[in-house]
Amino acid sequence: MNQLTKRNENYSKWYNEIIVKSELAEFSGIRGFMIIKPYGYSLWDRMKKILDKMLKLTGHQNIYFPLLIPKSAFSKEKEHTEIFSEGCAIVTHSRLKKNKDKEELIVDPESKLQEELVIRPTSESIIWKTYKRWIQSYRDLPLLLNQWGNALRWEMRTRFFLRTTEFLWQEGHTAHSTEKEAIEEAIKILNIYTDFSEKFMAIPVLQGIKPYMDKFSGSEKTYCIEALMQDGKALQIATSHFLGQNFSKAFDVKFTNFNGKKEYAWGTSWGVSTRLIGGLIMSHSDDKGLILPPKIAPIQIIIIPIYYEKKYIIINKIAEDILNSLKEKKIRVKYDNREIFTPGWKFHEYEMKGIPIRISIGKNEIQNGEVEIFRRDTYEKIYLPWIDLKNSIPKLLDEIQKNIYKKAFHRTQRLIIKSDYYNDFKNQINHSGGFIFAHWDGTKNTGKKIQKETEATIRCIPMYNEKEKGKCIFSGKPSLQRVVFSKSY
Known part of the structure; x- marks a missing residue:
């Protein structure tokens, strides 16, 4: 067998080679689509089995919704539609026919659909359209549902597992009678993802909230967990969204509360994808191949x-x-x-x-x-x-699991740095990367300027760090709390 490219020579090439040579996946011949081979799928199966059990133990049930979403339903929540419409694939016709002039198949113009269908990039729209029928009373709530399936989002730059046009994933969608209950649900799921990442995948993570300009479209707040890869770049492992009443209002999902009054339901959605496999590879593997934590390894x-x-x-x-x-x-x-x-x-x-x-x-x-x-x-x-x-x-096996986590934890701790000076910030980002805790003035414009100059983005606002007054590292304007910057995948 051929040796792998060394990580310190070409990290990106090493990553692609390790996936192919370990027989996790290969290119399909269609840009952005990959073939997940049996060994790679057995790894995803293992992840599914563990996470599915964790979700069911907290009262969630599995369900399956159609892959195709009517465009009228998809268009209901305006903020959601505005972002996701850019990467949508649309079905416009129902069949092909033989070209009379050439030996080829063409779209049959007579098969044009009465309403175009969106291949799901995410399922909030079709699910909340259905919830309108299912939710009538507070007795119908909470509704705790989870779906294992696939999704499709056109991507400009693709990479095995980390960013593919089609990906496998798990997406949860819940409805609640109170705002408090929905927020608690979103945080509960974030904690489940954290436990899964740290206790099974041996990947230490940082819990946080996405800045307002990076929250999930159609949500009120997006919670996330971020991890550092071996090259010092961050990877978003999972997200959990508090949707507020945005989707219930868009789809008119009302219920009769305990006092007999009508009100809109409160929602959450959350998910992880085959991106987890990419994170697992980049967190632990070496120049000789994969290193898999025993709890996740298909073969121990x-x-x-x-x-x-x-x-x-x-x-x-x-x-x-x-x-x-x-x-x-x-x-x-x-x-x-x-x-x-x-x-x-x-x-x-x-x-x-x-x-x-x-x-x-x-x-x-x-x-x-x-x-x-x-x-x-x-x-x-x-x-x-x-x-x-x-x-x-x-x-x-237990000792190996702990050792793999310990190694990743210490590497992460070494790359968590506070910075108060922009020149030091740029030097750290360009040389060793990592999570850099720095002050930000809260404006989208400042975030964009920092990204343009350094390629670093605000990964999250830490959930449990104490607030600390300071000055924005870029603009010098007042700041109430440090946020986490990093280059990322």
Whole structure:
């Protein structure tokens, strides 16, 4: 197998290569669309399984709405429409027909739709159109729904997982009887995303609120979690939006409250996408391939036999015993006894795929009653009695999970910096990046000027930092609180 480009030589090239060589995804031939390969989809499946359980434990139910949205419904909430219409794909006709003059298919002009349909960029419009039928009384609330599906937004510049025209995602949509309850819901979801990111993906995050000019279109407030990648750039991991009554008013979704009066419902929406896979790669992986936290890894253990002197039966027997004992512990383990590949080739393959632990069984292991354990996170080799692996391996997996998080946490902490002087700010952004806490005067114009000069944007206003009076790093005007700047993906 070919080696990867080193991160410090060309980070972008390294990122693309690691995805292709680890068999997560490949280009489809259609700009902005990718093919997610079985290993990549198994990683997304693992994320879905964990997050789906977390959402259901808090009372959310899964549902599915159509991919196509009537343009009249999509156009209802004006702020929402204004932004998302720029990246919409539209269905205008229902069929093709054969061209009489050439051997090709053309759009059948007689099949023009009575109303054009939008391929969903997000589902608020069709869902709130439906909520008008479903919500009549306070007894119908709260309505806590979640959808797993896909969406489509035309993108000018695309990159595997991080920014694709079509992406897989989860989008939640809830309706509530009070403003307080809806805000609590939005923050609850943000905390679920935070727990998922830190406890399962081993990615430390910063919770915050998007500045007003970057909030989700049609919302009152957008909560977010931001993470720092290895190159010092930020990645938005997830968002949770308090919609206020904007969509309920646009679609006339009223309910009779406890006092018998009519009022508009309060809403939230929130989501994560296959962008999580990009964040996972850029947070942990190295110049030899993926590094996957055990809780997320589709395969936690790979067992590789090293056959010698035709000792196939005894090696296979030991491997099968280990395999079965680990499966009893609900560990995701695979035995690769393919004879068409050498052990060295397999070692390289599974290092590239980021399997947390590799177990090798050969002559020395049989003679000593031990197996070689290789840790992907540290490249450390240890030897353990094979008969006791079902007790030692779970502890080792937990240690690896903690170590991967610890490494990402310390890297993030080193790149969190306060800055009060614009020249220092620019130097930090251009050399090492990171989260830079600095004062901002609150105007969109200042934010744009800083972005133009440095490529840094305001990632969020920290949710739990104490307010601190100061002067805007750019304009010198008064500021009540530091915000977080960073270059980003």
